Amino acid sequence: MGFRDVASAVTVRGLRKSYGHVDAVRDVSLNLHEGEIFGLLGPNGAGKTTLLECIVGLRLPDDGEITVAGMDATRRAREVQQRIGVMLQSTALQDKITPREALQLFSAFYRHAADPAQLLEQFSLTDKADATFDTLSGGQRQRLALAIAFVNRPEILFLDEPTAGLDPQSRRELRDDITRLKKDGRTVLLTTHDVDEAERLCERVAIMDGGEIIATGEPRALAAESSTMQSVSLSTKPQIDAHRLTGIPGMVDVVSNGNWVTFRTPDARRTVRELTALLEAGGIELLELHVHRDTLEDVFLRLTGAENDP
């Protein structure tokens, strides 16, 4: 192994992990900068959780190198675990344990531990400190899981689908908690299949699909870089047939949907000019017209093939 990037909090190179004949992670490399919130975005089954679990030491990779906080994560796992915090996709605890006991228990295993009472307050769990785990709501359980990830004052946090399955209120609270991490200067690796969440929380994202990383970058840049196309949608009176538009240069993916026709074009200005000329010549009134650039979601859907799913 041996490589070390001072500015990198986490470095993964050539990671592979298979379950039988299924390649869950295929030759993945990525680099997390210190102090950034990095999102692993992908549909279910993309390999995000397997990748995260390999990094935090829950799974042994078949091949590849993982460096966390400058240490080889597979050979110096215990030292790495002293310095990282992990929130798993579903953190279950014993039914009858209380948040206070859970935090006291987990903090007892670390050299440098946070005060459990402080964590309870920080994550708005003071009122539920002595309630048993089986009486906590989904949001309270997730906040407790996040608090547990904080018991050792970690430099790097790994959060696997932290807001999955939560109601909107709980989701917003948890996102606020994560946003605060950014202010504290902690490094966070966050997996999610929620594009909006990734766009709001993450400074950089990697899109995973089929066990591979297919795109990496800042959410807006990714959207801009990944596509030079713009989407156009219009409504007319009377309704226009989509096949009448096929002669306009640069127009692709023309689709009729009720009163609306949508298409994509690399040069929206020219295409729209020719389109309006065509409509005037045909005596067709243009009611509405919208032009917009691809969002991260468009990029995500297109790259992962989800937009073509039924």
Place this chain on the structure above:
Amino acid sequence: MIRGAVRQFVVSLRLYFRNPLAMSYGYLFPTLFLAAYWGLYRFDRVPLVRHVGELLTITVLGGACFGLPTTLVSEREKGVWRRYRLMPVPVGSLVASTIAARYILVITAGLLQIGLAMLIGMPRPQHPFDLWIAFTVVAFAFLGCGLVIAMMADTVPAVQALGQTIFLPMLIIGGIAVPIASLPEWAQHASGFFPGRYAVEILQACVTGDGVGSMLFSLSALLVIGVAACTAGAMMFRWDEHERFAMRRDRAWVVLALAAWAGVGVAAEYRGYIATTSAASTAGAGASAQTTDITIDAAAGPIQTLRATSAEVAAGAPSTPAATAAAPRADATARPDSSRPHPTSWVAVSQQDIDADLTFDRLPPDAGVITPIAPSTEEPGPGTAESVATLAEALPQWMPGSTTDPVQRVRNLLYVAAVPDLLMMDTERYVPAVVYQRIQAQTERSDLIKILYWIALHPFDDDDRAVDEMGSLGLPPASATNAEDVRARAAVYGVKLLGRLLGRIEPK
């Protein structure tokens, strides 16, 4: 790391005590077992004390083969252990603290059983410290087995299935629920391959026997089984429910745990341990199941109950434990005829009194389990012979056996025969001959006949302080016996000697 392990230990205990189901399983069931044993053995405290080894073994077995793996597997299914894996601690410390917490639970359940048993009259265990050592070793062995079950079982129902495959054979042919001596020969040999047998033996030895020191083979067997099981369990440790046992490469460690059972069994066979133990325990093993009451209607007094002789006395035929339990009280050996005057002292006893008041044809058989007497041709085993010889040598110097009152003297000596019988000691069948010899050497035959009649009809007269003074004869202290029971057995032994003196019983 130690701080974390201690914290996990504390939390495990707290969680256990918050779980009503676990509490019932851990404490209510052992109490019910105790009540069942107590009832089964007819509320007689001496037989109960002879079964403490079995009771405690069942308690540990339940806590280890079911309690520990059920907790571990259910927590693994929930994902608790997966989360633990992310902590910077070795598996050993987490497993050790989990097992330590379970040990506290089983030992408190064991203490509860012993405490309740003593409340209902069971004598204090003879070697309490040794009992703690033995209990700890037994718990270590069985908790190791429980850990292996937890690693083999993918789900909680699988724990039940696997646990039963160990629990039931151990109960039936492993020497726990069924006395070894009651088993067919093949099963007696098979029992040597089960840790249950060694657990019962070593625990019982601490309650009514000579302590851990006399059970070094059992101690070693349990340690070997425990070390192998804990090693196998730790090597196969699974954090994640998705790691199915059948798919794991390290499942071969199960062989180590099983090899320890096999190795111990082979060693026991090789050393002749199994055969020796079977023979020695034959006489005593079933005895407790056959106690019953006989009533002697004393000539001028109220009805007295002797909790002594077998139902065979009443029924005239061998009986099963169940039949015995249901058997009615019986007046058997002594049938005083209240219509005729009775002698007012032993000196006035006549042959007519003996013929009228005593019968000899319904006494417990010498080959039975109540007041047994070995045939003169039967030699005891080496260990037993040594104990009998020690007693025979000490008896002439035993002060209660030389007291000037002839009735008290004979009574005292008969107590010496009664105590090993009540406690089902290995020497019980051989001590009566020594006692009879001593009594006959000290007392004229004609006087002895009258005295024995007198004792048979007045078993609770005079004093029983001699029962407290048997230490010098190598017999357990008084706490292990009940003086009333000793008196009753002594009376039966007296009648048996009387029958021999009168030629009414043909000694074998």
